[in-house]
Amino acid sequence: xxxxxxxxxxxxxxxxxxxxxxxxxxxxxxxxxxxxxxxxxxxxxxxxxxxxxxxxxxxxxxxxxxxxxxxxxxxxxxxxxxxxxxxxxxxxxxxxxxxxxxxxxxxxxxxxxxxxxxxxxxxxxxxxxxxxxxxxxxxxxxxxxxxxxxxxxxxxxxxxxxxxxxxxxxxxxxxxxxxxxxxxxxxxxxxxxxxxxxxxxxxxxxxxxxxxxxxxxxxxxxxxxxxxxxxxxxxxxxxxxxxxxxxxxxxxxxxxxxxxxxxxxxxxxxxxxxxxxxxxxxxxxxxxxxxxxxxxxxxxxxxxxxxxxxxxxxxxxxxxxxxxxxxxxxxxxx
Numbered sequence: 406x407x408x409x410x411x412x413x414x415x416x417x418x419x420x421x422x423x424x425x426x427x428x429x430x431x432x433x434x435x436x437x438x439x440x441x442x443x444x445x446x447x448x449x450x451x452x453x454x455x456x457x458x459x460x461x462x463x464x465x466x467x468x469x470x471x472x473x474x475x476x477x478x479x480x481x482x483x484x485x486x487x488x489x490x491x492x493x494x495x496x497x498x499x500x501x502x503x504x505x506x507x508x509x510x511x512x513x514x515x516x517x518x519x520x521x522x523x524x525x526x527x528x529x530x531x532x533x534x535x536x537x538x539x540x541x542x543x544x545x546x547x548x549x550x551x552x553x554x555x556x557x558x559x560x561x562x563x564x565x566x567x568x569x570x571x572x573x574x575x576x577x578x579x580x581x582x583x584x585x586x587x588x589x590x591x592x593x594x595x596x597x598x599x600x601x602x603x604x605x606x607x608x609x610x611x612x613x614x615x616x617x618x619x620x621x622x623x624x625x626x627x628x629x630x631x632x633x634x635x636x637x638x639x640x641x642x643x644x645x646x647x648x649x650x651x652x653x654x655x656x657x658x659x660x661x662x663x664x665x666x667x668x669x670x671x672x673x674x675x676x677x678x679x680x681x682x683x684x685x686x687x688x689x690x691x692x693x694x695x696x697x698x699x700x701x702x703x704x705x706x707x708x709x710x711x712x713x714x715x716x717x718x719x720x721x722x723x724x725x726x727x728x729x730x731x732x733x734x735x736x737x738x739x
């Protein structure tokens with residue numbers, strides 16, 4: 406983990422493994438460019454085919470650093486950190502507003518199951534930048550007075566607080582957004598066959614090989630490091646929320662990082678992990694956390710009206726055994 410660049414109170418470690426076929430590309434394929442690095446408290450892996458065989462790592466690292474300067478709560482001088490200490494903020498970089506707009510959408514569509522104003526609760530439970538572990542019970546009723554996306558107002562130029570001490574935390578959506586920004590950067594360079602992955606959040610375009618789709622593995626939450634299944638990912642993004650990686654124990658209790666912004670409590674449910682497939686990674690990243698909070702049945706009901714989204718949910722059944730729920734749109738990809 407890189408100190409100072411961590412976004413995630415949600416998923417710090419990758420929940421996916423990109424599976425590379427052993428056979429080499431055919432002679433008609435462009436050579437694959439492979440870039441690896443560290444960013445946002447995790448690692449990134451980017452693969453693409455480029456007629457000009459450009460190595461874009463320097464530019465990609467620069468983009469990621471700029472996103473951090475805007476959205477990372479671990480940087481005291483980032484835009485979001487400065488807004489959290491003030492009453493209003495005028496946007497300086499092009500990254501703040503798009504994340505706010507998507508957050509507003511997911512907040513509204515999920516009736517508050519996703520809410521980036523959850524920062525006071527995140528810190529109280531010991532998952533914030535200060536890393537102060539829980540020593541006393543959290544007064545969630547009091548802290549809930551400081552939570553609520555409706556307590557901010559914004560447009561494309563600036564944001565202001567409608568109630569003092571409201572603070573933002575984009576941990577549940579910023580990493581997916583970063584994947585989209587890098588995907589759009591590659592496309593701006595004329596690259597239309599790529600896989601971008603940051604900390605397990607993934608987006609692809611085009612084919613991996615002339616007759617090969619990108620194939621992604623979904624990790625087994627009960628056996629970290631082992632794959633539960635694989636999926637083809639074609640011109641789409643996928644992200645996961647789960648509570649089995651980022652947690653800690655205090656006074657004999659286990660505390661996980663996913664907090665219900667409507668109750669102020671850390672989520673305890675039968676759901677072990679939620680993988681969301683969407684047209685872009687920011688959408689998948691926002692909804693995976695919301696679905697985890699909503700639970701299995703509410704998520705099923707929600708998806709009946711959202712055919713643009715698919716999910717792969719791992720949960721514990723009434724018999725105590727691990728089970729999965731897979732939307733119809735994904736079954737043909739297995």
